[in-house]
Amino acid sequence: MAANVREMALDLLLKVEREKGYSNLVLNRMIEKYKPSPPDAALLTEIAYGTIQRKLTLEYFLAPFVKKPDKLDHWVKLLLLLSLYQMKYLTKVPDHAVIYEAVAIAKKRGHRGIAAFVNGVLRSAQRKGLPSFDPIADPLEKLSVETSHPLWLVRDWAEQFGLETAVAICRENLEAPRQTARINGYLTDAEAVLKRLEEEGIKAEKSDAVPDALRSVKGNLAKTGAYEEGLLTIQDESSMLAGYAVDPKEGETILDACAAPGGKATHLGERMNNTGTIIALDVHKHKTRLIAEHAKRLGLTNISVRNADAREAGKLFAEETFDKVLVDAPCSGLGVLKRKPEIKYMRSPEDVKKLAEIQLEILDAAAPLVKKGGSLVYSTCTIHRRENQEVARAFLAKHPEFAEDRSLRSRMPAKVRPFVAGFEMELLPQHLKSDGFYIACFKKKV
Ligand SMILES: C[S@@+](CC[C@H](N)C(=O)[O-])C[C@H]1O[C@@H](n2cnc3c(N)ncnc32)[C@H](O)[C@@H]1O
Numbered sequence: 001m002a003a004n005v006r007e008m009a010l011d012l013l014l015k016v017e018r019e020k021g022y023s024n025l026v027l028n029r030m031i032e033k034y035k036p037s038p039p040d041a042a043l044l045t046e047i048a049y050g051t052i053q054r055k056l057t058l059e060y061f062l063a064p065f066v067k068k069p070d071k072l073d074h075w076v077k078l079l080l081l082l083s084l085y086q087m088k089y090l091t092k093v094p095d096h097a098v099i100y101e102a103v104a105i106a107k108k109r110g111h112r113g114i115a116a117f118v119n120g121v122l123r124s125a126q127r128k129g130l131p132s133f134d135p136i137a138d139p140l141e142k143l144s145v146e147t148s149h150p151l152w153l154v155r156d157w158a159e160q161f162g163l164e165t166a167v168a169i170c171r172e173n174l175e176a177p178r179q180t181a182r183i184n185g186y187l188t189d190a191e192a193v194l195k196r197l198e199e200e201g202i203k204a205e206k207s208d209a210v211p212d213a214l215r216s217v218k219g220n221l222a223k224t225g226a227y228e229e230g231l232l233t234i235q236d237e238s239s240m241l242a243g244y245a246v247d248p249k250e251g252e253t254i255l256d257a258c259a260a261p262g263g264k265a266t267h268l269g270e271r272m273n274n275t276g277t278i279i280a281l282d283v284h285k286h287k288t289r290l291i292a293e294h295a296k297r298l299g300l301t302n303i304s305v306r307n308a309d310a311r312e313a314g315k316l317f318a319e320e321t322f323d324k325v326l327v328d329a330p331c332s333g334l335g336v337l338k339r340k341p342e343i344k345y346m347r348s349p350e351d352v353k354k355l356a357e358i359q360l361e362i363l364d365a366a367a368p369l370v371k372k373g374g375s376l377v378y379s380t381c382t383i384h385r386r387e388n389q390e391v392a393r394a395f396l397a398k399h400p401e402f403a404e405d406r407s408l409r410s411r412m413p414a415k416v417r418p419f420v421a422g423f424e425m426e427l428l429p430q431h432l433k434s435d436g437f438y439i440a441c442f443k444k445k446v
Pocket residue numbers: 239257258259260261262263264265281282283284287308309310311328329330331362381
């Protein structure tokens with residue numbers, strides 16, 4: 001079985017690169033299909049995620065042993081990288097076992113020549129040792145190679161946050177993500193959910209940062225009766241904070257302009273005790289279906305799903321229709337690199353610029369729909385100031401009918417308040433070991 005795990009890991013890496021798929025989705029599909037035992041599934045996750053997380057570092061390790069790595073068949077290069085990952089970071093697996101299995105895969109997929117090549121490369125790496133980072137003089141280049149983040153991103157973060165914070169972000173991104181869930185406060189409470197989970201053999205605990213959140217200690221919260229029964233929703237703690245920022249009240253009319261798959265819309269629905277109206281809009285039809293499914297599972301009937309481009313929302317709704325509007329905008333996702341490490345290699349500075357423009361366009365379209373005295377909340381799961389802060393300032397400059405809403409801090413849980421400044425929250429992944437997240441709140445003048 002162990003050799004199969006490595007082959008599955010190789011297939012996963014190929015799929016993620018070829019189909020530009022998200023690693024977590026490809027991994028889930030693979031586990032559903034091949035049903036590996038729990039220890040094999042854990043090993044598969046570790047090897048595949050680890051290799052993606054450390055790709056640039058592993059390429060640096062490989063370089064002295066292969067003259068032209070880019071000339072290699074792609075699968076051969078990935079096989080070498082995932083083998084080097086195991087040799088360097090999986091201390092429980094002896095090097096000779098890693099090499100033996102890599103050679104067996106190479107023989108099966110290729111031919112004897114390739115198997116001999118793989119054997120030669122890995123044996124030299126074992127004999128000579130992997131190269132040190134010491135010769136890299138430039139601190140940003142070193143950080144990029146050592147923590148496997150593209151140089152442009154490391155540069156941007158160092159410029160925006162300072163080198164020390166950029167180092168902390170990059171290091172934290174290499175940690176395993178926590179699994180957290182949101183308690184459905186409309187149907188239940190933390191004690192009841194914890195009891196239900198315990199009956200199912202799952203160990204979880206209350207978050208010390210976000211009152212609506214549970215953290216898994218042992219077991220997968222998504223595969224539980226409690227989940228099926230609508231008592232919880234898988235969601236990162238940082239995303240729950242958008243619900244605190246919006247602070248919906250019973251009976252209100254709220255627009256969630258970028259709502260799929262419905263994580264935040266359903267949170268608002270729960271906090272409103274299934275009263276009022278939430279319009280959950282999304283441009284992608286296949287994703288809007290998910291919102292309705294989640295709402296149903298959670299026992300919510302106050303969410304109405306619409307499929308449309310938020311930039312055209314003015315054609316759907318009259319001005320000043322909503323008490324509150326949430327724009328949880330499409331973004332570069334640079335706050336969720338622990339969970340989706342491949343994003344760091346897919347994104348470019350041009351993407352960041354383009355996404356910032358789209359975010360501002362959506363905010364522009366949402367602005368007239370907010371009632372006087374109502375609020376507009378802009379959030380993203382990215383930590384790049386070309387989006388976030390720059391977009392928020394551009395919005396305020398264009399919309400004198402809105403003011404900074406500096407009451408945000410008072411709505412946030414105590415542990416989050418240090419990360420709120422004025423009308424904005426910037427949560428970096430190392431702050432609470434969550435995803436990175438940004439929120440800005442605006443109030444429409446009366
Ligand atoms: C960050 S995700 C939203 C996550 C969602 N709020 C949740 O909590 O589950 C951004 C969403 O914006 C949608 N989107 C992208 N461009 C859009 C547009 N122009 N109008 C409306 N939705 C858009 C995407 O389909 C995606 O589902």
